[in-house]
Amino acid sequence: MKPYVICLMITSPDGSLHPSRWTRSPDGTRENWSSLYDQVHKDLEANAWMVGRVTMAEISKAGPHAPSVVSSVARPSHYANPSASSFAIAVDRSGKLHFSSGELYGDHVVVLLGADVDDNHLAELAADGVSYIVSDTPQIDMSAMLSxxxxxxxIKRLLLEGGANINGTLxxxxxxxxLSLIVAPALEARRGSDRIVEFGDEGLTGKVTLSFIACEPLQYGALHLRYAVQEAA
Known part of the structure; x- marks a missing residue:
């Protein structure tokens, strides 16, 4: 059964996703926004979080490295730590991500891959203690992967935490x-700022609707906005 998926992001009112570029606030600082995000992440009580390739590359910071021993690899899946209780999941269609271990922030790493990923990359992931699931198709079937x-x-409850392309695709x-948004009292107001959600040239018009769930005041002048995401009729 598919997990309950919550898209969790922190943003300024003008849609910026980069606290380092935000205006100063008398109510809080960049460190405060980070701690707020971490607290909401914890309070939502998910047992997995998921990001796209670009975001995960910024987190893992590892480069390619051949495994010391190359053996046969398993397809379509390899679970290095099936008894893990929490998971860090990356969507990496082409097999470009690398890891130095099978854990991030105490969560077991699982990579979702396209069908054309080569065996050498799978061997590297397995040697590093990383779990993986290979799609039946070159374009990853995210519905099947979530199931x-x-x-x-x-995994019963999953936090989807960007980037914009994976948020929009799902x-x-x-x-x-x-959709769960932490809105901080700051602005960026630069041209070309990143988006919370992006879906090609067509956007999501006619595809989804948002229904209000709740608005909760947080520390440092921030708000936590929650919306149910539904398919458009």
Whole structure:
């Protein structure tokens, strides 16, 4: 069964996702925004979080490295730590991500890959203690992947935390249940700022609707906005 998926992001009122570029606030600082995000992340009580390739590359910071021993690799899946209770999940269609271990922030790493990923990359992931699931198709079937994460690893509640392309893709496919936004009292106001959600040239018009769930005041003048995400009629 597919996990309940919450898209969790922190933003300024003008849609910026980069606290380092925000105006100063008399109510809080960059460190305060980070601590607020971490607290909401914890309070939502998910047992997995997921990001796209670009975001995960910024987190993992590892480069390619051949495994010391190359053996046969398993397809379509390899679970290095099936008894793990929390998971860090990366979507990496082409097999470009690398890791120095099978854990990030205490969560077991699972990579979702396209069908054309080569065996050498799978061997590297396995040698580093990373779990992986290979799609049946070159373009990853995210609905099937989420169902596999639920059935094989017991993931019931998952935080989707960007970037904009993966957020938009899952929303367009009807796979996101909730949009959860932390809005900080600051601005960036530069041209070309990143978006919370992006879906090609067509956008999400006619694909999804948002229904208000709740608005909770947080520390440092921030708000936590929650919306149910539903397919458009």
């Amino acid at each position: 596999t994460l639920g059935s094989d690893l017991g 929303m367009a496919e009807g796979l996101v249940d909730e």
